[in-house]
Amino acid sequence: MKYILMMMTAFGVLISQATADEVTDAVKSYRLANEKNIITEYMTLLEMPNVPSVPSDMEKNAAHISAMMERRGIDTMLLEYPDVPPVIYGEYNTLGATKTLMFYAHYDGQPVNADLWSSSPFEPVFRTDFPYRGGQDIAYGDLEYPLDPMIRIFSRSAADDRAPIISMLIALEAMKDAGISPSMNIKFFIEGEEERGSRHVPQIIEKYKNLLQADLWLFCDAPLHQSDKKTVVFGVRGGFSMSVTVYGAARPLHSGHYGNFSPNPNVELAHLITSMRDEDANILIDGFYDQVIMPTEEELAILASQANNDEALKADLAIKRQESPGKRYEETIMMPGLNIRRIETSGETGGVIPTSATLSLRVRTVPDMDAEVIAERIMRHIEKQGYHIIDEDPDVDTLRNNEKVAKVSWSGSYKAIRTSTATPVSQALIKIMNDYTSGDMIVLPTMGGSMPLAYINDALDTNIVILPIANFDNNQHAPNENIKIGNLWDGMEIFANIFAKLGPDL
Ligand SMILES: [Zn+2]
Incomplete structure (x- = not known):
C-alpha cells in the first residue's frame, strides 16, 4: 500500500483520488x-x-x-x-x-x-x-x-x-x-x-x-x-504493586556514633534493588521470565516496518541513555518491568540512621505471567539475599534473632x-x-x-x-x-x- 502511494506521488497521479x-x-x-x-x-x-x-x-x-x-x-x-x-x-x-x-x-x-x-x-x-x-x-x-x-x-x-x-x-x-x-x-x-x-x-x-x-x-x-x-x-501490560520494608535498629541512631556498626535500612534496600534489576532493565530474579510470551516474528516485523520515533522521544524526555539497549521503544514495553516507585524511610531527620525503610515496587507483567507466581519468586529472591520474610510488623525478638528482616506485601493485580x-x-x-x-x-x-x-x-x-x-x-x-x-x-x-x-x- 505504502509502495503504491509512493509510486503515485512520484508520477504525480491524483493523490486525492487515490486516497479519497x-x-x-x-x-x-x-x-x-x-x-x-x-x-x-x-x-x-x-x-x-x-x-x-x-x-x-x-x-x-x-x-x-x-x-x-x-x-x-x-x-x-x-x-x-x-x-x-x-x-x-x-x-x-x-x-x-x-x-x-x-x-x-x-x-x-x-x-x-x-x-x-x-x-x-x-x-x-x-x-x-x-x-x-x-x-x-x-x-x-x-x-x-x-x-x-x-x-x-x-x-x-x-x-x-x-x-x-x-x-x-x-x-x-x-x-x-x-x-x-x-x-x-x-x-x-x-x-x-x-x-x-x-x-x-x-x-x-x-x-x-x-x-x-x-x-x-x-x-x-x-x-x-x-x-x-x-x-x-x-x-x-498487567501488573501488581509490592511493598518491602527492611529494618535497622529499634531507635533512630546518630550516624556519627553508630554508622559502620548498626545496619542502615536505606543501604540494605539499595543492595536489594541492585540484586533484583540491573541498569538496563534486566530483571535478575530467578524464574522471573519463565512464563513470558516473547514477541512473535510477526509482531517484530510489524514494528520494523514502522518509522522509529526513539530519537525524538529521547529528546522530548531529555534522556541520552535508554534502558533495554538495542530495542526500540515499542519492543521494550513488550517485556515485563520492575519499576522502583520510591523508597520511604521511617522519617527521622538529621544525621540519623533510620529505623526502617520501605521500598514501593510496581511489577509490569506481560502475557502469560501469573502475578501470584511472580510475587512468590520475588519473595524467594529476597529470602536468598538473607532476609527473614514476615507479613506483619516485627516484634523485638524477631529483629534480635534474624540478621535481616523484610516485611513484604503485594496487591492489586491486573492481568x-x-x-x-x-x-x-x-x-x-x-x-x-x-x-x-x-x-x-x-x-x-x-x-x-x-x-x-x-x-x-x-x-x-x-x-x-x-x-x-x-x-x-x-x-x-x-x-x-x-x-x-x-x-x-x-x-x-x-x-x-x-x-x-x-x-x-x-
Ligand atoms: Zn481512560
Whole structure:
C-alpha cells in the first residue's frame, strides 16, 4: 500500500483520488457544516463534573450521555450495580447485520486539584497550545469556523475519555446523514468506574452477560503513540504493586556514633534493588521470565516496518541513555518491568540512621505471567539475599534473632493480554486504518500501561483491540488535561470507517 502511494506521488497521479474515500469525505463535509453545534454540545458535556466520589454527578453524566445517544437513535439502558456508577449500555442495530461490535469508553474522570490547573477543570477553555509553550486563550465567542485543528480544549476528561464518546456519536450522525449504514450491529458499554480500576466490571459483566456478547470489543481510550500518528493497539501490560520494608535498629541512631556498626535500612534496600534489576532493565530474579510470551516474528516485523520515533522521544524526555539497549521503544514495553516507585524511610531527620525503610515496587507483567507466581519468586529472591520474610510488623525478638528482616506485601493485580495481530479481524482493522491513513500509522502489539481488559477476556469469548484517538500529550490524569480539536475530527473519521467497513471481517 505504502509502495503504491509512493509510486503515485512520484508520477504525480491524483493523490486525492487515490486516497479519497466516500466515508471519510462524508464525515468531513458533515463535520465542516456542523462544527459549531458539535463544539457547543461537547462544551455542555465537559462542564459536567465527573469525579466518581460524587455519585449524584455520575448519575447526571449517565443520564446526559444516554440522552445524547438516544438522539442518534441508539437504544440505551443503564446497567446498575449497588453503589457503583451505572454502565451506559446501548444498541444500534443494522438491518441484516449478523456481527456485533462493542464500543467501549468510560465517562468518569480522574479527581482534580483545581489549584494546579491553569483554568478551572470543569470550565473548558480553548487555547492555541499549552500556556508554558506560549499558548493563548481564545474566547468561545471569538472562535472562527472551521476551527484550526491545532486548537486544544482544556478540561478534565476532554481527552480521557469523553473524546471518543463525542467523536463516535458524530460519526454515526454523519453516516446517517450521508445514507451510509454501519456494516455491523453496534453495542455500547460506557462505564463510570474506569479510573478506579473498573472494580465492579466483573460483577456487572456476570449480571448482564447475555447483553454483552460481541464479536469484537473496541476499547476507545488512551493516547496515541508518541509520534502522534494514528494508532491501533493489540494489548496491555498487567501488573501488581509490592511493598518491602527492611529494618535497622529499634531507635533512630546518630550516624556519627553508630554508622559502620548498626545496619542502615536505606543501604540494605539499595543492595536489594541492585540484586533484583540491573541498569538496563534486566530483571535478575530467578524464574522471573519463565512464563513470558516473547514477541512473535510477526509482531517484530510489524514494528520494523514502522518509522522509529526513539530519537525524538529521547529528546522530548531529555534522556541520552535508554534502558533495554538495542530495542526500540515499542519492543521494550513488550517485556515485563520492575519499576522502583520510591523508597520511604521511617522519617527521622538529621544525621540519623533510620529505623526502617520501605521500598514501593510496581511489577509490569506481560502475557502469560501469573502475578501470584511472580510475587512468590520475588519473595524467594529476597529470602536468598538473607532476609527473614514476615507479613506483619516485627516484634523485638524477631529483629534480635534474624540478621535481616523484610516485611513484604503485594496487591492489586491486573492481568496482561495481547491479541494476535495475525487474526482476520486484526488484519481487517489494520487494513482499514492503513487505507484511512495512507499507511502512515502505528500498530502497537501492546501498550505499556494497564487496562481492565482481562476481565472482559476472561468472562466473554471475544476479540479485544484498543483504538485511541487522543493526542499523546493530552495530560491524561494530570492537571491541564486537553484534547486537540483535530483529534476529535480524526476520531469521527476513524470510527465511521470502522463502522462502515469492518462488519464482513468480524
Ligand atoms: Zn481512560
